[in-house]
Amino acid sequence: MKIIDGKEISNQIKLEIKKEVDQIILKGQRPPHLAAVIVGEDGASLTYVGSKVRSCRQVGFESTLVKLQSSISEEKLIEKINLLNSDKEIDGFIVQLPLPKHINEENILMAIDPNKDVDGFHPTNFGKMALNMETFIPATPFGIMELLKRYNIETSGKHTVVIGRSHIVGRPISILMNSKGKAGDSTVTVVHSRTVNLESYTKNADIIVSALGIPEFVKSDMVKSGVVIIDVGITRVKDDNSIKGYVIKGDVDFESMKSKASFITPVPGGVGPMTIAMLLKNTLLSRKISI
Amino acid sequence: MKIIDGKEISNQIKLEIKKEVDQIILKGQRPPHLAAVIVGEDGASLTYVGSKVRSCRQVGFESTLVKLQSSISEEKLIEKINLLNSDKEIDGFIVQLPLPKHINEENILMAIDPNKDVDGFHPTNFGKMALNMETFIPATPFGIMELLKRYNIETSGKHTVVIGRSHIVGRPISILMNSKGKAGDSTVTVVHSRTVNLESYTKNADIIVSALGIPEFVKSDMVKSGVVIIDVGITRVKDDNSIKGYVIKGDVDFESMKSKASFITPVPGGVGPMTIAMLLKNTLLSRKISI
Numbered sequence: 406m407k408i409i410d411g412k413e414i415s416n417q418i419k420l421e422i423k424k425e426v427d428q429i430i431l432k433g434q435r436p437p438h439l440a441a442v443i444v445g446e447d448g449a450s451l452t453y454v455g456s457k458v459r460s461c462r463q464v465g466f467e468s469t470l471v472k473l474q475s476s477i478s479e480e481k482l483i484e485k486i487n488l489l490n491s492d493k494e495i496d497g498f499i500v501q502l503p504l505p506k507h508i509n510e511e512n513i514l515m516a517i518d519p520n521k522d523v524d525g526f527h528p529t530n531f532g533k534m535a536l537n538m539e540t541f542i543p544a545t546p547f548g549i550m551e552l553l554k555r556y557n558i559e560t561s562g563k564h565t566v567v568i569g570r571s572h573i574v575g576r577p578i579s580i581l582m583n584s585k586g587k588a589g590d591s592t593v594t595v596v597h598s599r600t601v602n603l604e605s606y607t608k609n610a611d612i613i614v615s616a617l618g619i620p621e622f623v624k625s626d627m628v629k630s631g632v633v634i635i636d637v638g639i640t641r642v643k644d645d646n647s648i649k650g651y652v653i654k655g656d657v658d659f660e661s662m663k664s665k666a667s668f669i670t671p672v673p674g675g676v677g678p679m680t681i682a683m684l685l686k687n688t689l690l691s692r693k694i695s696i
Numbered sequence: 697m698k699i700i701d702g703k704e705i706s707n708q709i710k711l712e713i714k715k716e717v718d719q720i721i722l723k724g725q726r727p728p729h730l731a732a733v734i735v736g737e738d739g740a741s742l743t744y745v746g747s748k749v750r751s752c753r754q755v756g757f758e759s760t761l762v763k764l765q766s767s768i769s770e771e772k773l774i775e776k777i778n779l780l781n782s783d784k785e786i787d788g789f790i791v792q793l794p795l796p797k798h799i800n801e802e803n804i805l806m807a808i809d810p811n812k813d814v815d816g817f818h819p820t821n822f823g824k825m826a827l828n829m830e831t832f833i834p835a836t837p838f839g840i841m842e843l844l845k846r847y848n849i850e851t852s853g854k855h856t857v858v859i860g861r862s863h864i865v866g867r868p869i870s871i872l873m874n875s876k877g878k879a880g881d882s883t884v885t886v887v888h889s890r891t892v893n894l895e896s897y898t899k900n901a902d903i904i905v906s907a908l909g910i911p912e913f914v915k916s917d918m919v920k921s922g923v924v925i926i927d928v929g930i931t932r933v934k935d936d937n938s939i940k941g942y943v944i945k946g947d948v949d950f951e952s953m954k955s956k957a958s959f960i961t962p963v964p965g966g967v968g969p970m971t972i973a974m975l976l977k978n979t980l981l982s983r984k985i986s987i
Contacts, residue, residue, distance in 0.1 A: 511829065528831075532823030535871075536863050538802060540819075562892040570874055572827050580826075580871075583861055583886050592897065594885040595874050601853040606883065 497523030548679025839970025
């Protein structure tokens, strides 16, 4: 079994981005600039956003953190988004989810200029992706495609089973892997909470992408020998023996899978680190379009 | 085996639309207005567009046919589209495909105001569909969903195999049937030209949606007993015994399927008539939004 080292690949990608940023600066132009909007004080959200800002520094990007109170109205938040939309010095921005309950996430999403939507969540960008047009690909599925490519994993004609149909992982990765091209051309089945006899699908899969959020849901007796496992699950599980009080678990029972899988992404250190790297890549792309 | 009568259902839908149009007119408001743009003299395209215009008359819509020479430049065509975009008397319009080779179809698509894109082909509308937001659903998959609903065909938890990954049928129907809700919640596999051992998928399917365009490709020995067949294929096959010189064939070998399928859409008279009905439904929806 081979480990797919997302940490290493994401560092490679960051180095590649850094080189491009150096070239931009050498030409006397400003570096890419990513802004992140965070509403309220949710601990996990602050951690994610903090990590995105740190990564910007690593690759030479400018970054701006827009911290807003959880009591902000939807109207005021849209005003802030409009400022970011029209700011020529900002190439892309993200609005960290979840938002407080009094704010309609769909209205916020629709307020973002698709040309600055480096998360790739705006319908215009999602639709372009589904219609195989150039666009910002959502960071997590974009990262999975990159891992498959860099590990030369054959996907054409293979049966890929995607577990979960979320808008940010399951649905986009099923579309991307089913499209023509490298890491694509796969025969894709999407299974979900309503699927009957889920194992009958996973047992026939050459590749499994699990984005369910249930720790260790996928066991080795549910897969066939030689399967490629992409584990997108990241769940905090209470653990009193850990200093933090919890451990991070993926969707896949990693230990039991050792004897079965040909390739596997560990959790942590697999898909997770790729997400930020691909967000940076989208921001670089946005910067290059505007030069 | 039960025949899914698309002709009958489409007539029902047209009657329902007509009733709504009558109500609109009774209130002293103008009826819905659909425009169709056709470039060049392609016979099949003229037939399709002619049929759309006739259907408008049946339900009390206004219709406008914009006929343009095949030599028109992309720029001039976009100018025409902009006129339709800004015309407050027009609720929706379609640009009949294919376009002459010197015109980039993607540029034309992007020029259409998504609020008037009753074909549902614009990325913004496609993305909204994929993200389960309210929008114009492309007419053919929209028609298939309607047939499944009106025949009370259970899709939740069933295995649906979609043959073909086109932007206008295969991809959208795979997304719709995989989404939550009526005629949805299915476990969907998309097979295509790169799929290895296609029969291993079709033999396990509870529902097959074939949108391949190869006449009589799906034979009864490729399916299991009780399968529901939705045949989207419409191919003209040369036939000297026919007055027209051709007959219309679906993707499915209808005769041999009689002993196997529980439900089947015939060709012609199945999915085909639904497409225009759903285009009218989208145009009515657009009109209602603007009232």
